[in-house]
Amino acid sequence: MAEEQKEAKPKKRMTATKAAASIGPMVKEFITGTLQAKAEGKQKVAYTFIVCHHEEIFRALDVIPVWTENFAGICGAKRDAERFLQRAESLGLSRSLCTYALCGIGFDQWREELGQMPPEAPWGGQVRPDFMISSGQILCDPRSKWYQASQQFMPDVPIYNIDLPYPLFQENRDHREALGYYHQYIVKQLRGLVAFLEEQTKKKMNYDRLRELVDLSDRTWNLIDETYKLRRAAPCPMGTGDAMNTMVPINFMMATQKAYDFFVDLKKELEEKIAKGEGEVENEKYRLMWGGGLPAWYALNDFNYFNSKGASFPVETTYRMVAPLHEMDIPETKDPIEHLAWRWLGYWTFWYDKAKKRPGSEPDVERLINWIEEYKIDGVVMHEAFSCRTWHVGLIWQLHQLAKIYKPIPVYMIGKDGQKGKVYRELPSLILESDIIDITSYSEVDTRNKIDAFVETLESIRANRAT
Amino acid sequence: MSFVLGIDIGSAQSKGVALDDQGPLGSFECASGGNFKLTAEKVKEELFSRAGRSADNISRTVATGYGAKLVIFADEIKSDIVCLAKGISSLLPSVRTVIDIGDLYTKVLRTDGHGSVHSFILSGKCAGGSGRILQVIAKVLQVKVDEIGELSLKSKKRVEFNTGCAVFAETEAISRLSQEVTKEDLLAGLHRALGAQINNLAERIGVEQDIAMTGGGARDIGLVQALKEIRGHDILVPPIPHMTAALGAALIAREGLKR
Numbered sequence: 001m002a003e004e005q006k007e008a009k010p011k012k013r014m015t016a017t018k019a020a021a022s023i024g025p026m027v028k029e030f031i032t033g034t035l036q037a038k039a040e041g042k043q044k045v046a047y048t049f050i051v052c053h054h055e056e057i058f059r060a061l062d063v064i065p066v067w068t069e070n071f072a073g074i075c076g077a078k079r080d081a082e083r084f085l086q087r088a089e090s091l092g093l094s095r096s097l098c099t100y101a102l103c104g105i106g107f108d109q110w111r112e113e114l115g116q117m118p119p120e121a122p123w124g125g126q127v128r129p130d131f132m133i134s135s136g137q138i139l140c141d142p143r144s145k146w147y148q149a150s151q152q153f154m155p156d157v158p159i160y161n162i163d164l165p166y167p168l169f170q171e172n173r174d175h176r177e178a179l180g181y182y183h184q185y186i187v188k189q190l191r192g193l194v195a196f197l198e199e200q201t202k203k204k205m206n207y208d209r210l211r212e213l214v215d216l217s218d219r220t221w222n223l224i225d226e227t228y229k230l231r232r233a234a235p236c237p238m239g240t241g242d243a244m245n246t247m248v249p250i251n252f253m254m255a256t257q258k259a260y261d262f263f264v265d266l267k268k269e270l271e272e273k274i275a276k277g278e279g280e281v282e283n284e285k286y287r288l289m290w291g292g293g294l295p296a297w298y299a300l301n302d303f304n305y306f307n308s309k310g311a312s313f314p315v316e317t318t319y320r321m322v323a324p325l326h327e328m329d330i331p332e333t334k335d336p337i338e339h340l341a342w343r344w345l346g347y348w349t350f351w352y353d354k355a356k357k358r359p360g361s362e363p364d365v366e367r368l369i370n371w372i373e374e375y376k377i378d379g380v381v382m383h384e385a386f387s388c389r390t391w392h393v394g395l396i397w398q399l400h401q402l403a404k405i406y407k408p409i410p411v412y413m414i415g416k417d418g419q420k421g422k423v424y425r426e427l428p429s430l431i432l433e434s435d436i437i438d439i440t441s442y443s444e445v446d447t448r449n450k451i452d453a454f455v456e457t458l459e460s461i462r463a464n465r466a467t
Numbered sequence: 468m469s470f471v472l473g474i475d476i477g478s479a480q481s482k483g484v485a486l487d488d489q490g491p492l493g494s495f496e497c498a499s500g501g502n503f504k505l506t507a508e509k510v511k512e513e514l515f516s517r518a519g520r521s522a523d524n525i526s527r528t529v530a531t532g533y534g535a536k537l538v539i540f541a542d543e544i545k546s547d548i549v550c551l552a553k554g555i556s557s558l559l560p561s562v563r564t565v566i567d568i569g570d571l572y573t574k575v576l577r578t579d580g581h582g583s584v585h586s587f588i589l590s591g592k593c594a595g596g597s598g599r600i601l602q603v604i605a606k607v608l609q610v611k612v613d614e615i616g617e618l619s620l621k622s623k624k625r626v627e628f629n630t631g632c633a634v635f636a637e638t639e640a641i642s643r644l645s646q647e648v649t650k651e652d653l654l655a656g657l658h659r660a661l662g663a664q665i666n667n668l669a670e671r672i673g674v675e676q677d678i679a680m681t682g683g684g685a686r687d688i689g690l691v692q693a694l695k696e697i698r699g700h701d702i703l704v705p706p707i708p709h710m711t712a713a714l715g716a717a718l719i720a721r722e723g724l725k726r
Contacts, residue, residue, distance in 0.1 A: 396671055400673065403586075403673060411579055411583070411585075412581075413579045413580060413581075414560065414579075414580045414581070425579075425585055426585075426586070428584075428585060428586050429586060429672075431588060431671075433591050446589070446591075449533075449546070449589075450589055452546050453546035453547070453548040453549065453584075453587060453589075454587075456545060456546045456548065456549045456584070457548065457549070457584045457585070457586070457587060460549060460552070460582075460583045460584050461583065461584075461585065463583070464579065464581060464583040
């Protein structure tokens with residue numbers, strides 16, 4: 001078996017908000033809570049994935065979702081993923097596969113082999129599930145295969161797979177033409193999930209309770225949107241570094257009062273900071289967008305490094321898995337399952353109409369352009385995590401397309417004729433390269449050299465910007 | 468009269484340029500070795516000697532490169548990206564894209580002719596796309612690194628190199644030599660493979676003409692030729708391409724005096 005050793009502990013990242021600082025203990029409490037619940041045996045525990053719009057169904061049936069991507073991220077953030085990755089490799093799985101999946105599979109295999117948690121398992125370890133709910137959506141194949149691999153070590157744990165598609169963007173076609181078919185299909189998928197959970201829990205779905213939970217989620221969605229929009233203020237009161245903490249209630253705690261209350265508190269905190277003129281950075285010089293890519297969880301300190309150069313991050317596309325519901329075409333329905341399906345489709349098609357209005361645009365590019373303008377962004381930073389094809393293929397294309405169709409910066413240039421002329425150029429961008437949890441792919445020196453050069457580039461552009 | 472230094476401490480080679488108000492007074496290059504602090508001192512002393520000036524005359528020093536932070540006498544540290552843009556704008560103002568082949572990284576940047584950077588990209592941690600691979604192969608072939616360009620241009624039948632990895636390239640080179648492939652054909656194959664990797668990197672941020680190659684890798688005429696063939700157009704190379712960042716640092720130092 002692979003050598004099992006832990007990596008050096010990371011330095012704690014400084015947060016700008018009290019709310020973000022409260023997340024670590026909250027996640028720890030959640031992980032230990034799942035272990036306790038399993039020990040008590042009163043509630044069923046299910047492995048599952050984020051952004052599937054199914055947490056209301058889980059909670060209505062008192063099933064505790066265990067977010068396996070979250071646990072892998074915790075291992076990464078604690079710099080304690082390597083021993084689980086090595087274990088998965090020793091099982092014959094390639095390092096180039098999704099490292100979240102590798103970490104989870106390595107952990108599960110070790111736990112099952114020992115019949116107890118691996119030694120010094122992060123925050124007590126990942127609980128053994130009663131069943132596993134997978135969904136590749138239409139974007140992530142490891143999500144479909146991960147639990148199948150884990151099932152080799154837990155053959156008694158059933159898997160239920162839900163399929164959650166959405167219509168792809170077509171410039172010359174209205175997605176609404178096919179939306180009804182997608183809706184019917186997703187409703188069927190979610191009803192199948194309800195039936196599976198009813199069978200596993202021996203409970204009947206209480207649809208009044210489900211409706212209340214869906215309503216709670218909807219209110220939380222709108223509240224998150226309002227809260228995050230406060231970050232348009234200059235100086236920006238909260239950056240992407242903090243948002244990588246506050247993604248926890250968005251992605252792991254939806255349909256809970258605790259998530260709603262968290263954003264009530266965060267909104268209040270941001271309003272207070274704005275009133276006092278307090279920013280994430282003391283003297284905000286540059287406003288950057290985290291334009292894509294999951295973060296390197298073991299290197300969140302890099303956000304502090306950006307901050308030390310006067311750069312704040314008012315907005316990020318990553319993990320902002322909500323959009324204002326009142327701006328979506330969601331038909332009135334009393335059936336909470338139907339509503340979940342409409343919300344799913346509304347979220348994924350949110351930028352379609354806007355993108356069609358700008359020649360050469362696409363939904364992901366359109367979102368970048370809109371947020372660059374709304375949040376007054378000076379540059380875009382992306383992270384290419386080698387092991388995550390799903391979220392990262394296309395990032396460079398997005399930057400290319402952005403540069404091609406959106407040139408907001410006026411500069412004077414000397415032409416071939418030797419004459420000085422005003423031209424417009426694209427927003428500068430920085431591509432960081434490493435992985436979500438595989439620290440062997442990361443070089444702090446390289447990364448910070450790139451950040452230094454990028455900040456100097458921003459400075460240089462500002463100095464040469466034509467009025 | 469101002470007297471400024473630009474010092475570029477690279478991972479393999481250290482370079483320095485001395486300037487006054489009129490222009491360059493001298494330049495110097497040496498191996499960086501294992502002690503960047505001492506190397507920086509050595510570059511400084513040699514520049515004093517070549518410029519015929521002393522420490523009393525110095526107005527400002529800007530350091531750049533991998534070991535810049537260890538140039539403890541520097542007044543300012545600037546990234547090599549910014550220094551390259553500044554340097555190339557004074558040497559070849561028509562250039563809009565710079566491809567710098569260093570020992571540790573390949574860097575591609577887009578500039579505006581005034582010395583302002585607009586965007587840039589660096590090769591990753593892998594040595595496959597950087598100048599290091601040239602040194603590795605020179606060692607395998609038992610030729611001087613300065614000779615590989617000329618040898619490559621003499622190739623009659625370029626081999627297809629299958630790898631972009633520096634470690635695998637070494638293995639592949641040894642294997643090809645055992646098949647009696649000539650050094651010339653092998654080097655032409657390597658230059659082609661490296662050129663393709665560098666071109667892919669450049670395309671990631673978009674390429675505007677004119678293009679210049681700088682850095683130690685630009686002294687390799689075989690690599691320059693390979694990249695020209697891949698891109699299908701001319702590529703400019705300044706007279707002393709590996710000094711471009713040091714020159715840029717010196718120009719930034721001189722501009723700093725005016726602020």
